[in-house]
Amino acid sequence: MTEYVVLSAILFTIGCVGVLTRRNAIVVFMCVELMLNACNLALVSFAKLHGNLDGQIAAFFVMVVAAAEVVVGLAIIMTIFRTRRSASVDDASLLKY
Amino acid sequence: MTFWILAPIMVLAALGILFVRKAVHAALLLAVVMISLAVLYAVLDAPFLFAVQIIVYTGAILMLFLFVLMLVGVDASDSVVETIRGQRVLAIVGGLVLGATLVVGLTQTALGTVVGLSDANAGGNIQALANLLFSRWVFAFEVTSALLITAAVGAMVLAHRERLEPKETQPLAAARRVREYAERGAHLGPLPPPGVFARNNAVDTAALLPDGRPAESSVSRVLAARGTVRSAPDLADDIDEVQRQLGVEPEGVPEGGGTSDATGDTTEEVHK
Numbered sequence: 001m002t003e004y005v006v007l008s009a010i011l012f013t014i015g016c017v018g019v020l021t022r023r024n025a026i027v028v029f030m031c032v033e034l035m036l037n038a039c040n041l042a043l044v045s046f047a048k049l050h051g052n053l054d055g056q057i058a059a060f061f062v063m064v065v066a067a068a069e070v071v072v073g074l075a076i077i078m079t080i081f082r083t084r085r086s087a088s089v090d091d092a093s094l095l096k097y
Numbered sequence: 098m099t100f101w102i103l104a105p106i107m108v109l110a111a112l113g114i115l116f117v118r119k120a121v122h123a124a125l126l127l128a129v130v131m132i133s134l135a136v137l138y139a140v141l142d143a144p145f146l147f148a149v150q151i152i153v154y155t156g157a158i159l160m161l162f163l164f165v166l167m168l169v170g171v172d173a174s175d176s177v178v179e180t181i182r183g184q185r186v187l188a189i190v191g192g193l194v195l196g197a198t199l200v201v202g203l204t205q206t207a208l209g210t211v212v213g214l215s216d217a218n219a220g221g222n223i224q225a226l227a228n229l230l231f232s233r234w235v236f237a238f239e240v241t242s243a244l245l246i247t248a249a250v251g252a253m254v255l256a257h258r259e260r261l262e263p264k265e266t267q268p269l270a271a272a273r274r275v276r277e278y279a280e281r282g283a284h285l286g287p288l289p290p291p292g293v294f295a296r297n298n299a300v301d302t303a304a305l306l307p308d309g310r311p312a313e314s315s316v317s318r319v320l321a322a323r324g325t326v327r328s329a330p331d332l333a334d335d336i337d338e339v340q341r342q343l344g345v346e347p348e349g350v351p352e353g354g355g356t357s358d359a360t361g362d363t364t365e366e367v368h369k
Binding site: 001002003004005006007009010011012013014015016017018019020021024026027029030031032033037040041044045047048049050051052053054056057059060061063064065066067068069070071072074075076077078079081082085090 | 100104107108111114115120123124127130131134137138141142145146149150153154157158161162165166168169181185186188189191192193195196200201203204206208209211212214216218219221225226228229230233234237241244245247249250252255256258291343351
């Protein structure tokens, strides 16, 4: 079972690095999805490890929340793109000043 | 066995997301990761999550990503300029430290014997999940419905655009064009069509002005952003090549004369 959890840790790390290094807001968002998926994999493998379905329920809720989050997040990216003609995370710095 | 085939594919695809330049490629690599994850769920005795992963993630969420990518424009590429100095290096080092810590920690932990889900799934995985979902987790389930409604309303509010100025009608557009012509001499008529030559349907080739220069405005802006516009020098080479095949002396840039003269010369020489 360890290999599944290790794989999920690796995917989570890759997602983290992606969020920190990529500049395109949509790609950053994809990396967040990758991290959520990695957590889901850990939850499902722990469910099998303990013979308990609560982990699968938690993974299911994570998927629901991810779907809602994607809808709102992409709408925000679209709104920012419409006003600033850019999907880069560095250009949306209006709150800074 | 399935795991050892899928795990390298997933890690490679996930690493690819970090390195590809175009967001569309990142979305496709993410689809690879998600479908592989769905198969792993099936291996891990979670057939319901297998179906949900494919339907919700690869079906709905990734399609949403692709739609937004097309609305935002495929030409919105990633800039490589660092706004915070040393951020990229620090992020990679921090990521490596995090990954090493997690992997080393996990491999040194004894997770215990695998109980397996054969008991819990005895009456069917979906029935067992439904039992849990509508008994112990029923409150979370109800809260989820509120969350989904909020998300739907939020997306509609964000996507709705308030019209700040009146819609530009045809008379207004005509008036604006004439005004721009009066102020800065902007061209009144429509943009020129792209150069159409006998070799292909050349929407990617700029039309040539009488003096041989390409007319930039005759090619679609999107093609220019993608960098798939054929340059005029290429075209000139093509013309030279064709003329050489016809046995006509390749000549330099035509010198300002009328095109009818040039074509007349060519046909004459071919007939000789």
